[in-house]
Amino acid sequence: MNQYSVKKSFNNNAVxxxxxxxxxxxxxxxxxxxxxxxxxxPESKMIENVFIMVDEKNRQQYENLLENVDHRLLAITEDxxxxxxxxxxxxxxxxxxxxxxxxxxxxxxxxxxxxGVVNPFLIETRMMYRQEYAVAAKAxxxxxxxxxxxxxxxxxxxxxLHLHGGRLSGRTGASMKYVKALSQVIPYIEDKxxxxxxxxxxxxxxLMSHLRAMLERCSRKETIDNVLxxxxxxxxxxxxxxxxxxxxxxxxxxGIVVPENEIGYIALHLYKLRSSRKGV
Numbered sequence: 001m002n003q004y005s006v007k008k009s010f011n012n013n014a015v016x017x018x019x020x021x022x023x024x025x026x027x028x029x030x031x032x033x034x035x036x037x038x039x040x041x042p043e044s045k046m047i048e049n050v051f052i053m054v055d056e057k058n059r060q061q062y063e064n065l066l067e068n069v070d071h072r073l074l075a076i077t078e079d080x081x082x083x084x085x086x087x088x089x090x091x092x093x094x095x096x097x098x099x100x101x102x103x104x105x106x107x108x109x110x111x112x113x114x115x116g117v118v119n120p121f122l123i124e125t126r127m128m129y130r131q132e133y134a135v136a137a138k139a140x141x142x143x144x145x146x147x148x149x150x151x152x153x154x155x156x157x158x159x160x161l162h163l164h165g166g167r168l169s170g171r172t173g174a175s176m177k178y179v180k181a182l183s184q185v186i187p188y189i190e191d192k193x194x195x196x197x198x199x200x201x202x203x204x205x206x207l208m209s210h211l212r213a214m215l216e217r218c219s220r221k222e223t224i225d226n227v228l229x230x231x232x233x234x235x236x237x238x239x240x241x242x243x244x245x246x247x248x249x250x251x252x253x254x255g256i257v258v259p260e261n262e263i264g265y266i267a268l269h270l271y272k273l274r275s276s277r278k279g280v
Contacts, residue, residue: 005039223259223262226260
């Protein structure tokens with residue numbers, strides 16, 4: 001039978017262990033009770049199936065967090081991550097475990113103290129990260145059911161950003177950066193085209209999906225071919241100028257340079273958007 005060797009007991013419900021040269025944190029009701037370094041824990045004794053792989057970069061952060069966090073929040077976080085990985089059909093970055101439980105712990109503390117938090121980028125997050133937002137909504141319902149507290153929708157947006165960050169090799173900050181930038185791009189598009197971008201409309205979803213993919217390509221300094229660029233500049237001159245300005249907004253706010261090929265494709269999407277709204 002496979003067994004874990006205890007390296008450190010944080011509390012009655014969390015232990016740092018090792019198995020086959022890999023360190024884990026195991027969470028389970030009573031799993032750390034009276035455990036000392038070198039003690040063995042059979043896999044069959046796990047009460048809650050929570051396994052968090054630990055690397056050298058995040059070890060100290062995990063240890064500091066586990067000294068204070070409610071073990072129920074760790075179990076809830078792991079349930080959320082497993083749910084997300086099933087829905088996305090992919091593994092999230094290991095740093096997501098730490099970042100998400102830290103956020104949820106702080107959010108629950110604020111809620112219990114009656115401190116409200118505004119999420120100024122909620123609409124942009126819903127539009128830009130629809131799949132992550134859907135999973136985050138299920139996560140919020142899970143937190144409500146498990147802890148019996150009323151979690152505001154603003155937290156759905158924040159959790160969605162953490163989940164998307166987990167899909168970007170743990171770069172949650174990049175997700176927030178993109179959302180902040182697009183919170184300026186969207187009003188600019190609406191103003192210049194004289195339209196309103198309804199978040200659930202097909203045109204809006206298509207545009208936001210393209211902008212999200214474009215930002216991720218540009219952040220990796222990847223590019224795509226655009227053999228029709230000269231034609232786009234000529235046929236979509238109005239939209240192309242708007243797209244150039246969008247590129248300037250992004251460069252100013254998040255330091256991402258949008259190449260001409262990408263500018264052309266943004267112009268194409270704006271042309272489609274304008275045509276569908278005005279019957280051009």
